[in-house]
Each structure stands twice: as C-alpha cells, then as structure tokens.
Amino acid sequence: MxxxxxxxxxxxxxxxxxxxxxxxxxxxxxIQIRPLDVVPELAGVGALVFTSANAVAVAAENIRSRDLACHCVGPATTEAARNAGWHATQSGDNAQQLIGTLTKEKPIGPLMHLRGVHARGNVAETLSRAGVPCGEQAIYDQSLRxxxxxxxxxxxxxxxxxxxxxxxxxxxxxxxxxxxxxxxxxxxxxxxxxxxxxxxxxxxxxxxxxxxxxxxxxxxxxxxxxxxxxxxxxxxx
Missing domain, CATH: 3.40.50 (Rossmann fold)
Structure with missing residues (x-):
C-alpha cells in the first residue's frame, strides 16, 4: 500500500x-502529508469543498468554527468531515461528479476548495466558469517518499x-x-x-x-x- x-x-x-x-x-x-503554515481565509465563504480526507484533517486543525456546510468527494472524505463536526454532504465519487452536482444545485456561495498543493480536476476554476463562484487554497503539501x-x-x-x-x-x-x-x-x-x-x-x-x-x-x-x-x-x- x-x-x-x-x-x-x-x-x-x-x-x-x-x-x-x-x-x-x-x-x-x-506521499507524506505536510500541513502548510497557513490559516484558510474564509471571510464571506458560503460553504467548503473537500476532495480528500487529508484536507479535512488539516483544515480541522486550523478552523475552529463548524458553521459552514461541506461538499465532499467520496464516502471517506464525507465521513471524515462529519466526524470533525461539519455538516457534510457527499456530492460525488470524484471531482467531475462533484462539479456536475454543484453546477446543477448551485449552492449558496461563494465556495472555497481547501486542497493539497498537488491537485487534479481544476475544481474551483471549472465551477467558477460554470456559474458557481469558488475560490481555492492549498493547505497542505504532498511530498514524495x-x-x-x-x-x-x-x-x-x-x-x-x-x-x-x-x-x-x-x-x-x-x-x-x-x-x-x-x-x-x-x-x-x-x-x-x-x-x-x-x-x-x-x-x-x-x-x-x-x-x-x-x-x-x-x-x-x-x-x-x-x-x-x-x-x-x-x-x-
């Protein structure tokens, strides 16, 4: 593994x-997960987007409030967000499905995708182009081992x-x-x-x-x- x-x-x-x-x-x-020395900027954000349980774990250490809803990829990430105290919804099995779900539902935003330095799918950019404003912030790095x-x-x-x-x-x-x-x-x-x-x-x-x-x-x-x-x-x- x-x-x-x-x-x-x-x-x-x-x-x-x-x-x-x-x-x-x-x-x-x-890959080793290394949290970055940053505090997510969430002023004006309507909901969070998580595409990995690693992002949830790092965010949970840096965000005190659990008021924001979370849109998540996959059951493991969704469960991690719920266990961390957020109201989390699984919005797809992968990034493409999440983008499709949020584009259709158009949740109250803007959204913020908290992710690793190395990420695929261009989630924030694709959502924003589809009329769902979404920012993004890298909160951890994935160094190779x-x-x-x-x-x-x-x-x-x-x-x-x-x-x-x-x-x-x-x-x-x-x-x-x-x-x-x-x-x-x-x-x-x-x-x-x-x-x-x-x-x-x-x-x-x-x-x-x-x-x-x-x-x-x-x-x-x-x-x-x-x-x-x-x-x-x-x-x-």
Whole structure:
C-alpha cells in the first residue's frame, strides 16, 4: 500500500475478511502529508469543498468554527468531515461528479476548495466558469517518499505482489523508483493512474470499475483470485 498510512489502513480494513485474511499488507507510503503554515481565509465563504480526507484533517486543525456546510468527494472524505463536526454532504465519487452536482444545485456561495498543493480536476476554476463562484487554497503539501525497506524486499522476492494505486502521482513515483522482480498484479483507479505504470513489467493490470474505494476493493479481490490461481500460492502481499 503506497497511500498515506491512515488511508491505506482504512482501505485494508474495508476489504472483506475473507480477502484480507489472504493478504500480508506492506505499508510503504510514497506521499507524506505536510500541513502548510497557513490559516484558510474564509471571510464571506458560503460553504467548503473537500476532495480528500487529508484536507479535512488539516483544515480541522486550523478552523475552529463548524458553521459552514461541506461538499465532499467520496464516502471517506464525507465521513471524515462529519466526524470533525461539519455538516457534510457527499456530492460525488470524484471531482467531475462533484462539479456536475454543484453546477446543477448551485449552492449558496461563494465556495472555497481547501486542497493539497498537488491537485487534479481544476475544481474551483471549472465551477467558477460554470456559474458557481469558488475560490481555492492549498493547505497542505504532498511530498514524495521512496519505497521503504519492507517494500523493496518484497518487490525483490518471488511472491505475487498486489499493488493498488489511487493517484497518477503515486503511480509515477512507484514506476520511477521500483525495481520489481516479484510478479506484479497492478490495480489503477483510472486510465490516468494506469498510464505511468505501463512501463513496468507486470503480470496483470486492472482498472477499477469505478472511481472509489469500493470498486478498488473489488479489483483487489479479483486480482487476488487470479494471482492465487496463476501462482498456485495461498496468499499474496
């Protein structure tokens, strides 16, 4: 698992027990979340937009009031915002769906998208062009990290390795730094995430059936079944 540790653990915990029991998770985050020394400027803002649970966690440390409503991407981000005390609504499974929902509903604004330095989708710009005024502010950075020793060791072995990727940036970091010998069963959230991985030697690469953790979990389950059948082994990393 190459996501930040908390997100990676949530993903593993969300897998069916029958699946997770056959896996030996290796946690090697390729991105580290670093809060920026900024306080969000929210004067006149009507509602917040969150596209990641990381943004919620950082914002919760810097914003005392919970009066503003939140429009969120995905169940994990929505749940994180609710747990932090905000009135949060899931407005889509990805940024494109959120933009479509908010463009149609035209919530009371202006909105403020609190995000990381590295973000995709041009949420604020696209919403503003569609008649939904939205500002944006980066409140954390996502610095790249190398694979840790445990990941390097398992990639140098002969056991099958299932590796799910949720972002193009993480996939690119893996493709640039990994030197795998193990049979790789890669899973990508989208074609854009899959593209950097195509330079790697792999046994199989699947693209999830939807832009969410549930679809990624299903892909892990299917990859595990195929890996066990091909490799003739009872479990995988």
């Amino acid at each position: 190459t996501r930040p540790r908390a997100a990676a653990e949530r993903f593993i915990d969300g897998l069916p027990v029958a699946v997770s029991a056959q896996l030996s998770p290796i946690f090697s985050p390729l 190398p694979l840790n020793d445990a990941a390097v060791e398992v990639l140098a072995g002969s056991e099958p390795v299932i590796a799910p990727f949720f972002s193009p940036r993480t996939a690119r970091q893996f493709a640039d730094t990994a030197n795998p010998c193990a049979p790789l069963w890669l899973i990508a959230l989208s074609p854009a995430v899959a593209e950097p991985l195509e330079t790697l030697p792999f046994q199989d690469m699947a693209i999830a059936g939807g832009p969410n953790s549930a679809a990624m979990g299903k892909s892990v389950e299917m990859s595990l079944k195929r890996a066990n059948r091909v490799e003739g082994r009872p479990d995988a990393h």
